[in-house]
Amino acid sequence: MSLTLCYFPLKGAAEISRLIFAYTGEKYEDKRITSEEWKAGEKAKSPTGGQPMILLEGGEVYSQSMAIARYLANKFDLAGKSGEEKLHADMVVDAIKSDMAQSLMKAYFEKDEERKTAFAGEAKEKINTMLELLEKNCVKGDGTFLASGTSWADLMFYNFMTDVVPLANASMSAGVTLDATPKLKAIHDKVQENPNIKKWIEARPQTQF
Template sequence: MPKHRVIYFNARGGAEPSRLVLSAAGVDFEDVRFTREEWEIEKRTGKYPFGQLPCLDTDGEMLSQSRAIARYLANEYGLAGKTNLEKAKVDMLNDTFGDLLQGIAKIHFEKDEGKKAELQLEYDKKVATTLAALEKMLIANNGGDGFLVGDGVSLADLAFFAQMECNLSSAADLLDTYPKLKALNARVAGSQHCSMA
């Protein structure tokens, strides 16, 4: 069994889907979390591709880019979809949640309060549009009482859960108008799949 080290800051962020995939697969891994100050020193070592986090160290092989890492782990541990079409749908959803996470980061790091408010309005609209589309997609897959893609949990469900953890922390009623998604989020939260969350 390869030895994995998920390397990120002390936050969920871009590393959380990968942590959840490993947890769902029952794979032991090292969860390395740097402070900003520690990272400034650590990245000078030159061992991190592109000098950014998150990274995955697997037996000395280093991968960068959060979505690429999550896809790799999902493929390794059977959580990427069973057919090429399912894999494409899982990738599509993982990328969608990655875009939402980038939207949160833009808002967080924006210094101008007026611009921050504009970004928040745009983001809220994008979240509403995305959730409406996801609710339809979930219902189209076996009536909405299973998972986003196929007949078992996948990276798509785990990335959805990770994203909702971010969104629900500031808008607890966000999923109230999307009953199937709300039930999915609770199913994933209550399973062993999210023991690392």
């Protein structure tokens, strides 16, 4: 029995886990649950009442997006080679998820145009500052955040730049680019050029979010 990843028919919070599966080539079931199915009974299966969820080989079910992605990173040797490397990767992932992605999403989903403009300006400033810090302090390898090679931190950064930033740039002129951060661009491009990632991006269902 293979692992089963459950989420709505979106990229969203499950895409980092899908990218880990894609990069490693590990087999899994990509189960996409409609809102109707979720309300009709799937929600009751979640230990914390939300998605994504992962069903393990033994039948156990776990939820929470970062817990699942971290579990997969450890299981498939993408978490780091030492305790310190794992800490470094987690630090980068948290910066991307908590500091950058959430600030953009806050602005993206704001309905009031005046508040949306203000939030977008705040998000752009926060993201540019964080990109500078990541570029300066956090790239330890050749096109990777870790000295030992590719990790889930690289996949998380690729996910952010590929699936989150284009939405923000198109809808609220966020203007987020990697023009001033060549080390980060090298990380993004290295993931993008991976054959398994290329195959997944071409094959995955096309959704806005």
